[in-house]
Amino acid sequence: MKSENDLLSIFGAKVSKDGKKLVLVLVSGENDSKRYYNACIKLDNSQKTHAKVVDNTAVIEVEMLKDKSNDNDDLPF
Numbered sequence: 001m002k003s004e005n006d007l008l009s010i011f012g013a014k015v016s017k018d019g020k021k022l023v024l025v026l027v028s029g030e031n032d033s034k035r036y037y038n039a040c041i042k043l044d045n046s047q048k049t050h051a052k053v054v055d056n057t058a059v060i061e062v063e064m065l066k067d068k069s070n071d072n073d074d075l076p077f
Contacts, residue, residue: 008037013058020044022051022058 008026016023024039041051041060050061 011036013060015043015053016040022053022060024058024060 006028008028011025011027013022013024015021020043022041022043024041026037026039028035028037041047041049043051043053045051048063052059
């Protein structure tokens with residue numbers, strides 16, 4: 001059973017077939033219960049998150065989230 005707060009691990013990344021996006025592959029679970037997810041980042045840097053490929057390595061710049069410990073937010077962190 002999947003809880004709402006399951007953590008995902010980064011499995012890897014690949015460039016989309018059209019070459020315009022970086023597809024970040026995430027995974028949850030272990031062994032036979034692994035489940036894979038894809039997150040997409042445009043390579044033209046038109047989004048808040050930026051990505052590029054350098055020497056066969058994905059480089060991703062993600063803005064840090066603000067601490068909302070005083071807010072009634074549903075995020076677990």
